[in-house]
Amino acid sequence: MDCAIPTDSTGSNPPEPLTRIVVVLHRPQAVVNIGATVRAMQNMGVGQLRLVQPVAYTPEQISALAHRSSGLLQRTRHYPDLASAIGDAVYVVGTSARQHRDYPVQPDLRHAAHALVQATQHGTVAIVFGAEDNGLQRPELDLCQQVLHIPTDPAYSSLNLAQAVLLVLYELRIAAVGMPPPAPAAPAAPAPTAAELFELEQAWTMALTELDFFETRNPAILLGRLRRLLYRAQPDRREVALLRAIAHRITRRLRERGP
Numbered sequence: 001m002d003c004a005i006p007t008d009s010t011g012s013n014p015p016e017p018l019t020r021i022v023v024v025l026h027r028p029q030a031v032v033n034i035g036a037t038v039r040a041m042q043n044m045g046v047g048q049l050r051l052v053q054p055v056a057y058t059p060e061q062i063s064a065l066a067h068r069s070s071g072l073l074q075r076t077r078h079y080p081d082l083a084s085a086i087g088d089a090v091y092v093v094g095t096s097a098r099q100h101r102d103y104p105v106q107p108d109l110r111h112a113a114h115a116l117v118q119a120t121q122h123g124t125v126a127i128v129f130g131a132e133d134n135g136l137q138r139p140e141l142d143l144c145q146q147v148l149h150i151p152t153d154p155a156y157s158s159l160n161l162a163q164a165v166l167l168v169l170y171e172l173r174i175a176a177v178g179m180p181p182p183a184p185a186a187p188a189a190p191a192p193t194a195a196e197l198f199e200l201e202q203a204w205t206m207a208l209t210e211l212d213f214f215e216t217r218n219p220a221i222l223l224g225r226l227r228r229l230l231y232r233a234q235p236d237r238r239e240v241a242l243l244r245a246i247a248h249r250i251t252r253r254l255r256e257r258g259p
Contacts, residue, residue: 014045014046014047014176015045015173015176015177016120016176017117017120017121017172017175017176018044018045018046018047018172018173018176019047019048020120020123020124020125021046021048021116021120021124021125021127021169021172022048022049022050022086022089022124022125022126022127023037023041023046023048023049023050023127023129023165023169024049024050024051024052024082024085024086024126024127024128024129025037025049025050025051025052025054025129025161026052026053026082026085026128026129026130026131026136026140027052027053027054027130027131028051028054028055028129028131028132028161029055029131029132029133030055030132030161031055031057031061031062032065032162033132033160033161033162034051034054034055034057034062035057035061035062035064035065035066036065036066036160036161036162036165036166037049037129037161037162037165038062038065038066038069038072038073039065039066039069039162040162040165040166040169041072041165041169042066042068042069042072043166043169044166044169044170044172044173045173046169046172046173047071047072047075048075049072049075049076049077050076050077050078050079050085050086050126051076051077051078051079052078052079052080052081052082052085053079053080053081054078059073082128082140082143083143083194083195083198085126086126086128086143086194087193087194087195087198088123088124088193088194088195089123089124089125089126089193089194090119090122090123090124090125090190090191090192090193090194091116091119091122091123091125091126091145091146091191092125092126092128092143092144092145092194093112093116093125093126093127093128093144093145093146093147093148094128094130094136094140094141094143094144094146094147094148095127095128095129095130095135095136095147095148095149095150095164095168096130096135096136096141096147096148096149097135097149097150097152097157097158097159097164098135098149098157102224102228103141103144103146103147103228104145104146104147104228104231104232105146105147105148105149106146106147106148106149107149107151109148109150109151109167109168109171110171110174110175112146112148112171113168113171113172113174113175114175116172116175117172117175117176122190122191123190123191123193126194127148127168127169127172128140128143128144129161129164129165132160132161142224142227143194143198145231146231148168150164150167150168189236189237189238189239190236190237191234191236191237192235192236192237192240196237196240196241196244197230197240199244200230200240200243200244200247201223201226201227201230203243203244203247203248203251204223204226204243204247205219205223206247206251207247207248207250207251207254208222210250210251210254210255211250211254
């Protein structure tokens with residue numbers, strides 16, 4: 001049965017914020033879920049799909065599940081790992097059916113959707129969905145600034161992959177359609193991409209290693225805390241470049257001094 005979906009005032013074109021939303025499926029295992037995701041994206045007016053190590057599929061298989069999907073499939077990109085798939089995004093959000101104590105989890109999907117629509121004013125926003133069997137794991141969540149938790153019944157909390165995509169994109173569409181045009185504002189420094197934040201983390205990892213800062217400490221735990229602090233601070237691109245330059249200078253000076 002077809003149901004009515006909110007439309008924007010322009011008619012056929014999707015609201016501008018939705019053109020900057022990217023759906024990323026990390027290692028999807030079932031062709032049917034890729035096809036159902038494509039259909040959900042077309043329903044909600046989101047046109048950018050990125051696949052990380054997907055199961056083998058053909059365009060015909062997807063078209064059987066999502067009619068008139070050739071345009072979206074032509075724009076779909078494949079990636080060898082999640083880091084490269086989200087490299088150009090200024091904000092990356094993971095999704096999970098589980099609560100995660102070590103990550104900033106947002107259980108209010110509707111509130112989060114409004115914030116993500118606002119974030120598209122600064123560039124690409126990536127929404128990452130994990131594999132069907134075990135979702136996103138710690139290495140993938142480490143690359144996300146926020147984790148969305150869909151509040152399902154605890155007795156049966158696991159959602160089908162495509163269902164989760166549809167729920168999130170529906171809320172994003174509701175937020176985008178209802179969002180008033182942004183008021184003129186003073187030009188702001190651009191937000192850093194995920195790739196730039198990763199380069200910053202690598203720079204500080206080298207600097208702290210040269211300082212013997214880790215010693216008996218667990219580097220993964222400390223770097224995770226540093227990463228979450230950085231995400232909360234929301235530095236702009238110039239500030240990220242400054243922090244990266246400081247870390248490189250520390251590393252260089254320590255190596256010049258020698259042991």
